[in-house]
Amino acid sequence: MKQEPTTHTSTALSAKFAEPVADYLEYLQRERGRSANTLRAYDVDLRNLGQFLQHQSQDPSLKQITVEMLRDWLAQLHEAQVSRTTLARRISAVKNFFAWALKHQLIDTDPALRLAAPKKERRLPHVLQPSQIDRLLSEKTEVTAGAGDSESAAESGPDARSQAVAARDKVIAELLYASGLRISELVALDVGDIDFERRTLKVLGKGNKERVVPFGKPAERVIIAWIRSHRKVLARQEAKGALLVGVRGARLNVRQAREVISKALESLGDTAASGPHALRHTVATHLLDGGADLRAVQEFLGHASLATTQLYTHVSVDRLRQSYRQAHPRA
Incomplete structure (x- = not known):
C-alpha cells in the first residue's frame, strides 16, 4: 500500500528558518517523490541545525547563515560524539537544502558549499551461515x-x-x-x-x-x-x-x-x-x-x-x- 508522505516541520523553529524548510520538504515530496521516511530524516537533520542556531541566540535569516555558523554546528555535533554515519547524513541534508535555496534565489551564496562530509565507516555486515x-x-x-x-x-x-x-x-x-x-x-x-x-x-x-x-x-x-x-x-x-x-x-x-x-x-x-x-x-x-x-x-x-x-x-x-x-x- 502506497503511503502518502507527510512533512513534520517543527513549530518551535522561527519562521525565518522553518518556512523555507517546509517549502523544501514540500518540493522533495511533490517534485522529487521522496518517501515519508526520507522526509522525516531531512526534517530531523535540518531542525537540528535550526535549533542549534536559535540556541546560539543568532536566529539568522537564511541569507545570513555563514559557513562559520555551519562549522560551529558541526563542531558541536563532534563534541556530542555523533556517529560518522549520522554526521554524513546531516551534512548531506544541509548541503542539499542550501543548494535548493540557491537555485530558488532564497540566498545569494551557498554557505554549505565547502562543507566536507566525513568518510563513512566501512563495516562489513554480520551474515548468517x-x-x-x-x-x-x-x-x-x-x-x-x-x-x-x-x-x-x-x-x-x-x-x-x-x-x-x-x-x-x-x-x-x-x-x-x-x-x-x-x-x-x-x-x-x-x-x-x-x-x-x-x-x-x-x-x-x-x-x-x-x-x-x-x-x-x-x-x-x-x-x-x-x-x-x-x-x-x-x-x-x-x-x-x-x-x-x-x-x-x-x-x-x-x-x-x-x-x-x-x-x-x-x-x-x-x-x-x-x-x-x-x-x-x-x-x-x-x-x-x-x-x-x-x-x-x-x-x-x-x-x-x-x-x-x-x-x-x-x-x-x-x-x-x-x-x-x-x-x-x-x-
Whole structure:
C-alpha cells in the first residue's frame, strides 16, 4: 500500500528558518517523490541545525547563515560524539537544502558549499551461515510474537489467535530471507501485491520506485497457510488489503515486525546478527556466493547504486579468506 508522505516541520523553529524548510520538504515530496521516511530524516537533520542556531541566540535569516555558523554546528555535533554515519547524513541534508535555496534565489551564496562530509565507516555486515538460516526458518523453530503483540495475544485467550501470530511471524522471517526486502517494504505489502502463479511480489521501494521480486516455494507455503487459515483470525476492517496484520487487527507496523526478527535472531544464541537488515545482508551474500550476477542482485535488492551492492562482494571475499585460512594446509 502506497503511503502518502507527510512533512513534520517543527513549530518551535522561527519562521525565518522553518518556512523555507517546509517549502523544501514540500518540493522533495511533490517534485522529487521522496518517501515519508526520507522526509522525516531531512526534517530531523535540518531542525537540528535550526535549533542549534536559535540556541546560539543568532536566529539568522537564511541569507545570513555563514559557513562559520555551519562549522560551529558541526563542531558541536563532534563534541556530542555523533556517529560518522549520522554526521554524513546531516551534512548531506544541509548541503542539499542550501543548494535548493540557491537555485530558488532564497540566498545569494551557498554557505554549505565547502562543507566536507566525513568518510563513512566501512563495516562489513554480520551474515548468517546457511545452517543458522535453516534453524531460524525450521518448522520446529518457534518464532515469537513482537513485544507490542504478545501481551494483547495473551489477553485474547484462544489458541487460534496465538497460532495466527506464530503463522504470521513465520511469513515475516521467510519473506525477509526469500526476497531480501527492507522491513518497511515488507509491512507495506498487500495481499494483492503477490503473484502466486509467478511467485513474485510487487514492491514499492525507496523513492517510490516499484520493482518485482521473486520468492521461493517455502515462502509460498507459509504465505498460503497464513492467508487461508490465520489472517482472518486477526484482521479487522482497518487492515484492508494488508498482508501482515497485528493482533489489534490493523496493518502490522515496522516496529512490531522488527521486534519479531530481533527476538528470533537472539534466540539462535550463536550470532551477532541483529534486526531484519541482517536477513537482507544474508540473502545478498548467499546469492553472490552462489554465483548470482552483481547487477541482478542490485535489481533484487532495489539498490539505486551498484556501489551499495558491491559491499556484499567484500563480505563474500572475507568469508572466502576465512575459509581459506581454516582449510588450506599452507594458509
